[in-house]
Amino acid sequence: MRSASPFSAGTAPATPAPASPVSAGTATTVEELLSLARAGELGADPAGLRISVAFTTRQAVRHEGRGTGYRNEVLSLRVAEAVGSCAVEPGALPDGAVDDCAGADVARLLGHPMLPVRVATLDAYLMHVFPHTPENGARPVALPAGTSLEKSRVRADAVAGLLTPPPGSTVLVVGVVNSLLEALRSRGLRYVPCDLKGGVTEWGEPIATDALAAAGRCDALLVSGMTLGNGTFEALRKHALRHEKQLVMFAQTGSAVLPRLLGHGVSAVCAEPYPFFWLDGGPGTVHRYRAGCPGGTP
Numbered sequence: 332m333r334s335a336s337p338f339s340a341g342t343a344p345a346t347p348a349p350a351s352p353v354s355a356g357t358a359t360t361v362e363e364l365l366s367l368a369r370a371g372e373l374g375a376d377p378a379g380l381r382i383s384v385a386f387t388t389r390q391a392v393r394h395e396g397r398g399t400g401y402r403n404e405v406l407s408l409r410v411a412e413a414v415g416s417c418a419v420e421p422g423a424l425p426d427g428a429v430d431d432c433a434g435a436d437v438a439r440l441l442g443h444p445m446l447p448v449r450v451a452t453l454d455a456y457l458m459h460v461f462p463h464t465p466e467n468g469a470r471p472v473a474l475p476a477g478t479s480l481e482k483s484r485v486r487a488d489a490v491a492g493l494l495t496p497p498p499g500s501t502v503l504v505v506g507v508v509n510s511l512l513e514a515l516r517s518r519g520l521r522y523v524p525c526d527l528k529g530g531v532t533e534w535g536e537p538i539a540t541d542a543l544a545a546a547g548r549c550d551a552l553l554v555s556g557m558t559l560g561n562g563t564f565e566a567l568r569k570h571a572l573r574h575e576k577q578l579v580m581f582a583q584t585g586s587a588v589l590p591r592l593l594g595h596g597v598s599a600v601c602a603e604p605y606p607f608f609w610l611d612g613g614p615g616t617v618h619r620y621r622a623g624c625p626g627g628t629p
Contacts, residue, residue, distance in 0.1 A: 359595040360568075361559060364588065365453055369441045374460035377437035382455070384409040385432035387424060390609060405583070406447055407605050408432055408440070408455045413462065414605040415455025417447040417560040418584045447560045450585055457587035463602060468590060469618040472601075474608055480510070482608045482615070486601075487514040489617050490581045493599040496520065496551045505542050505567065506555025509533045511581070515553075523549055546570050556582030556589060568596035583607050586618070593622040 358364045367373050388405045406424060407416040424447065432440060432448060440452040463469040472489040474482050487510035494502065498519030504511060507526045512533075515522050524532055525539040532538060539545045543566055546552060552571055558564035571578035577598045580589045586602035593600065600620040608615050 357591050357593065357595070359592070360565065361450075361453070361588065361592070364457070364591055365441055365449060368453055368456055369438055373457070375456075377441060377456060380410050380437040380456070380459070382408045382410060382432050382435050382437065382440065382452070385429045387429060388605075388607075388610070389421065403609075405605075405607075406432075406451045408451045410437060410455040410459045413455050413458035413587075415451050415453065415458050415587065416584055416605050417451035417454065418557045419447045419560060446562055450559050450588065454585050454587050457591060458604060461587060461591070463587070463604065463618040468593070468620050469602065470620070471616045471618055474615040474617060476612055476614045478612065479609055482612075483508070483510040484513070486603070486608050486617060487511045489619060490553070490579070490601040491515055491518060491520075493579045493601060493619060493621070494518070494520070494551055494553065495577060500550040501548065503542065503546050503549035503552045503554075505552070505563075506557055506581075507532060507538055508555075508581075511553065522553075542567060543570060546576075549576075551577040551579070553579050553581070556580055556584035556586065559585040559588060568592070571598070572596035590620045593620060598622050 358367060368377055371377060385408050388407065391402045402421045403418060404421045404424065405416050405418050406428065407414050428445065428448060437452055437456050440448055443449050443452065461467045474485050487508065490511060491514035501521040501523060502515055503525060504522050505525045507524045509532065512522060512524065523539055523545045524536060525542045525545050527540055529538050529540045542563065546567065552567060554567055558567060568578065578596055579599045580597055581601045582589045583603045586604045589597055589600045590602060599622065602618040602620065
């Protein structure tokens with residue numbers, strides 16, 4: 332997947348908002364989730380939890396039969412049995428970031444000056460507190476063993492199946508994934524691909540670079556969780572909420588974060604925690620959530 336960064340990203344930590352109790356770990360914004368987590372109001376005391384393992388995953392992809400490829404880099408942090416992740420621009424993460432995270436307590440990293448570290452920490456913490464289980468609203472979708480392209484297409488079908496606009500509608504796709512574009516076309520949906528790097532899709536379609544400008548002419552939004560890590564998610568969430576548009580998130584970054592925002596601009600989430608489908612050819616699982624359906628059908 333390409334970078335999903337259509338706006339400039341800030342890295343300074345925001346001042347936490349006053350915490351207020353929320354039901355079942357839900358919140359209205361990521362900053363509210365961070366504030367609640369730091370205050371220990373979502374479950375385990377973050378000061379008593381430590382990051383046991385911090386690592387990055389770097390990959391270059393060129394699926395067989397595709398004419399183009401892409402690169403990804405992901406920061407992942409482990410808390411007990413849980414792993415949280417946040418994608419970053421390749422080469423953007425300082426070499427010392429992993430060392431700074433390993434062994435640190437979760438409370439400190441939830442206030443780290445780097446946004447991707449805060450997001451990865453929050454993701455790991457929430458994965459620990461609210462794992463992807465039916466009791467927490469998740470419904471698993473099996474990814475069969477196969478080639479990287481085969482698994483990509485199965486995942487794309489699971490993601491696109493969360494969209495509900497009728498055929499002929501236009502979907503803004505933030506974070507260009509060719510398999511997702513194929514899945515939208517197969518459902519009779521038009522799309523506007525958007526990515527900071529611009530360029531063209533596998534089929535020569537121009538890629539927009541300004542997500543908010545493009546959102547105004549789209550009926551629904553399909554957005555990568557990478558937007559959490561570059562600071563662009565909130566503007567898209569507010570747009571969807573303000574204009575009553577469906578916002579579906581496909582999330583390797585923040586797979587445990589985004590389900591906590593269901594009903595507050597986020598309509599549905601296809602959550603894919605580490606290890607991601609592109610890491611090996613064996614079977615895997617993604618988890619689908621819908622707003623208003625805790626423990627319900629996907």
